[in-house]
Amino acid sequence: MLKDLRVSCAPHISGPLSTRTVMIDVIIGLVPVMAAAGYYFRIHALTLILACCLSAVATEWLCNLIRKKPNSVDDFSAVVTGIILALSLPPGLPIWAAVIGSCFAIAIGKMVFGGLGANVFNPAMAGRAFLTACFGVLMTTWTVPATINPAMPRISVENKIDARTQATPLALSKQAIKTRSQADVVNNQLSAMFTGNIGGCLGETSAIALLAGGLYLLIRRIISVHIPLAVLISAFVFASVGYLKNPEAYISPLAHLTGGGMLLCVFFIATDPVTSPLTVKGKWIFGAGVGAITILIRIIGEYPEGVMYAVLLMNAVTPLIDRLCTPIPAGGRPHVS
Amino acid sequence: MLSQHTGAACRPLVREGNLVQAGQKIGDSDAYVSAPVHSPVDGKVKEISLQSHAVLGRCLAIVIEASQYNLTKHPLRELKDDFDVNRYSPEQICSAIREAGIVGMGGAGFPTRVKIETNPQFPKETMIVNGCECEPYITCDYRIMLEWSKQIIAGVDLARKASGCSKVFIGIEDNKPGAIEAIDAALRAHADSEDIKVASLKTKYPQGGERQLIKAILKKNVPTGGIPPMIGVVVLNVATAAAIAEAVIYGTALTHRVVTISGEAIAHPGNYYVAIGTPVEDLLEFCGGVTQKSAKVVLGGPMMGIAIADLQTPITKTTNAITVLTKEQIGRAKFTRRQTACIRCGRCLEACPEHLNPTKIAHAVKNNLLDVAQSYYISACIECGSCSYVCPANIELTGHIKTGKIFLARQKKKMPG
Numbered sequence: 001m002l003k004d005l006r007v008s009c010a011p012h013i014s015g016p017l018s019t020r021t022v023m024i025d026v027i028i029g030l031v032p033v034m035a036a037a038g039y040y041f042r043i044h045a046l047t048l049i050l051a052c053c054l055s056a057v058a059t060e061w062l063c064n065l066i067r068k069k070p071n072s073v074d075d076f077s078a079v080v081t082g083i084i085l086a087l088s089l090p091p092g093l094p095i096w097a098a099v100i101g102s103c104f105a106i107a108i109g110k111m112v113f114g115g116l117g118a119n120v121f122n123p124a125m126a127g128r129a130f131l132t133a134c135f136g137v138l139m140t141t142w143t144v145p146a147t148i149n150p151a152m153p154r155i156s157v158e159n160k161i162d163a164r165t166q167a168t169p170l171a172l173s174k175q176a177i178k179t180r181s182q183a184d185v186v187n188n189q190l191s192a193m194f195t196g197n198i199g200g201c202l203g204e205t206s207a208i209a210l211l212a213g214g215l216y217l218l219i220r221r222i223i224s225v226h227i228p229l230a231v232l233i234s235a236f237v238f239a240s241v242g243y244l245k246n247p248e249a250y251i252s253p254l255a256h257l258t259g260g261g262m263l264l265c266v267f268f269i270a271t272d273p274v275t276s277p278l279t280v281k282g283k284w285i286f287g288a289g290v291g292a293i294t295i296l297i298r299i300i301g302e303y304p305e306g307v308m309y310a311v312l313l314m315n316a317v318t319p320l321i322d323r324l325c326t327p328i329p330a331g332g333r334p335h336v337s
Numbered sequence: 338m339l340s341q342h343t344g345a346a347c348r349p350l351v352r353e354g355n356l357v358q359a360g361q362k363i364g365d366s367d368a369y370v371s372a373p374v375h376s377p378v379d380g381k382v383k384e385i386s387l388q389s390h391a392v393l394g395r396c397l398a399i400v401i402e403a404s405q406y407n408l409t410k411h412p413l414r415e416l417k418d419d420f421d422v423n424r425y426s427p428e429q430i431c432s433a434i435r436e437a438g439i440v441g442m443g444g445a446g447f448p449t450r451v452k453i454e455t456n457p458q459f460p461k462e463t464m465i466v467n468g469c470e471c472e473p474y475i476t477c478d479y480r481i482m483l484e485w486s487k488q489i490i491a492g493v494d495l496a497r498k499a500s501g502c503s504k505v506f507i508g509i510e511d512n513k514p515g516a517i518e519a520i521d522a523a524l525r526a527h528a529d530s531e532d533i534k535v536a537s538l539k540t541k542y543p544q545g546g547e548r549q550l551i552k553a554i555l556k557k558n559v560p561t562g563g564i565p566p567m568i569g570v571v572v573l574n575v576a577t578a579a580a581i582a583e584a585v586i587y588g589t590a591l592t593h594r595v596v597t598i599s600g601e602a603i604a605h606p607g608n609y610y611v612a613i614g615t616p617v618e619d620l621l622e623f624c625g626g627v628t629q630k631s632a633k634v635v636l637g638g639p640m641m642g643i644a645i646a647d648l649q650t651p652i653t654k655t656t657n658a659i660t661v662l663t664k665e666q667i668g669r670a671k672f673t674r675r676q677t678a679c680i681r682c683g684r685c686l687e688a689c690p691e692h693l694n695p696t697k698i699a700h701a702v703k704n705n706l707l708d709v710a711q712s713y714y715i716s717a718c719i720e721c722g723s724c725s726y727v728c729p730a731n732i733e734l735t736g737h738i739k740t741g742k743i744f745l746a747r748q749k750k751k752m753p754g
Contacts, residue, residue, distance in 0.1 A: 011722030
């Protein structure tokens with residue numbers, strides 16, 4: 001009566017999610033951020049995002065080819081890495097530099113560890129760290145948004161002095177800390193930081209777009225609330241300490257949360273499942289660590305921005321956090337027999 | 338089938354060529370943890386041979402050729418009005434249960450007598466009756482609760498008396514208001530039913546798991562690696578309770594049960610009262626056959642059931658359902674959809690009702706690191722399948738964990754003590 005019966009292990013049905021749908025949802029969550037980047041940085045946004053995505057996918061495809069592994073680009077994780085890397089770059093960065101960063105992110109940040117799921121560090125942040133180390137000046141030169149000055153020349157090694165640039169809120173904050181004055185300059189920019197009409201990395205300037213994208217991911221349950229909340233709370237607490245101590249030298253906690261890559265990190269970078277802990281307890285520890293290290297670098301360290309190093313440092317201890325937080329079974333630990 | 342339960346297998350009491358009657362005991366064992374088997378039909382013993390068994394692979398079975406007459410057994414008789422639980426002593430109840438070959442009909446098939454008989458080591462206080470059928474497709478317990486509610490209550494009362502439990506909870510999921518109503522009505526009609534309560538529970542998978550049910554009703558956890566009696570609890574399935582009533586009051590053996598035959602590929606899905614031992618193929622034919630699209634025949638539900646390769650596999654005392662799935666349905670499930678690497682999203686940890694770390698355990702088993710798997714409490718897994726179901730990377734987490742448990746059991750056998 002029945003031919004070709006199949007036999008396999010239970011369960012015989014499965015939920016609707018796949019790795020690809022998860023990645024596509026992340027990309028959808030990034031759409032408002034990319035739209036804001038496109039609005040403020042026009043052609044720069046388009047070219048950088050496209051260049052990063054294409055080179056990321058091409059690199060993954062090539063790595064698979066070399067390793068003689070089945071092709072894995074159709075899970076779209078390389079696209080996500082490409083977009084996030086592009087969004088964390090200065091808008092005026094030359095295309096070739098972005099391509100180098102993107103190739104590094106995928107090849108060294110991800111594929112040498114064994115591909116998706118095996119990487120220790122967030123690939124996009126690894127790529128960005130590499131670019132910062134190689135092209136320090138290019139990576140810290142900020143083009144003003146097109147809404148302020150439509151000219152927006154692309155930065156190159158030769159004309160970097162001429163490029164119309166603007167100090168970012170965090171650079172001003174660093175200055176305020178050094179001179180012990182004028183922190184309120186940054187605090188007064190809060191509304192511009194909220195909409196995104198200010199200098200900074202491609203995808204980090206518009207807090208409202210980041211919140212919209214983050215909310216989408218939370219509603220779709222692609223990310224859980226633990227890491228974003230932990231990062232925000234711990235960053236707020238640490239920033240408040242500085243602000244309460246000397247409001248002239250330290251910018252307000254709210255400016256810390258909306259400024260720089262904080263929100264991009266909160267919703268899209270720190271929540272990368274591969275490089276963050278598995279357990280809820282671990283996620284709280286991880287998030288708290290990211291928030292604390294970011295603010296410590298920002299107000300005590302030499303760099304104006306600390307998100308990237310905070311994420312990379314916490315990535316490195318994620319396996320330890322996971323080991324620390326082995327879940328205890330519902331029935332308690334079994335008795336040793 | 339001479340092994341339809343947890344415990345020692347029976348040895349046959351009949352020989353080839355013998356004539357048997359419906360209800361006649363045809364297999365038994367001297368072991369304490371065991372249950373006899375009975376013939377469901379009148380007929381002649383054709384052979385005693387190895388046959389396909391859903392759980393054990395192969396098992397010794399008595400093949401009976403049914404005579405043309407007296408094929409049907411009437412489903413559970415109506416209770417007489419003068420039913421009185423006080424007429425039966427605990428010993429009488431226990432021996433009737435044992436003689437009728439009653440085992441847990443929800444799945445594991447633990448001999449019911451062993452479960453409810455008083456044991457000085459673990460005094461029992463609370464009895465929980467499991468009316469939470471949480472797997473998709475299965476509705477046999479629901480039907481039983483609607484139609485045999487009086488018998489269930491009588492069985493519960495008898496079991497309570499035999500086990501010495503003071504309190505009884507009947508757990509039913511809140512998506513079955515009809516069952517809750519029917520059981521409530523039967524309770525009201527029943528004398529001294531104050532100690533029996535219906536607990537309406539949230540509908541979720543796996544609410545009907547023994548440990549989950551106890552947690553939901555009593556807010557107590559059964560210790561990891563332990564069994565419910567350790568916290569003074571006995572769990573009985575509603576079908577078992579009905580069987581107890583029949584066995585004690587009428588002395589009828591457990592030879593028939595209600596089976597849900599369903600799935601997208603079945604022409605006439607429904608709940609059927611079938612003789613235990615009927616081959617799956619006959620039942621599928623009786624239900625109008627299956628469509629061409631069918632690809633998988635599962636004994637049990639789609640979450641925990643066992644896919645069978647041989648349609649001659651018979652129904653046993655613990656088979657609550659036959660679910661026939663279509664190609665499209667299993668096309669969405671494991672093996673056929675591409676698997677990616679674990680993205681460490683943690684959904685399996687969230688889904689695990691026992692609060693384990695399925696991905697770590699599965700990876701440890703995959704790499705043959707059984708001690709690591711144990712350090713993540715592999716043995717606490719109840720194999721509900723939730724982790725595999727939610728996994729976006731499509732990893733057979735439950736399968737790996739089951740494999741690990743089998744390896745561990747083998748290891749233990751090799752090194753006693």
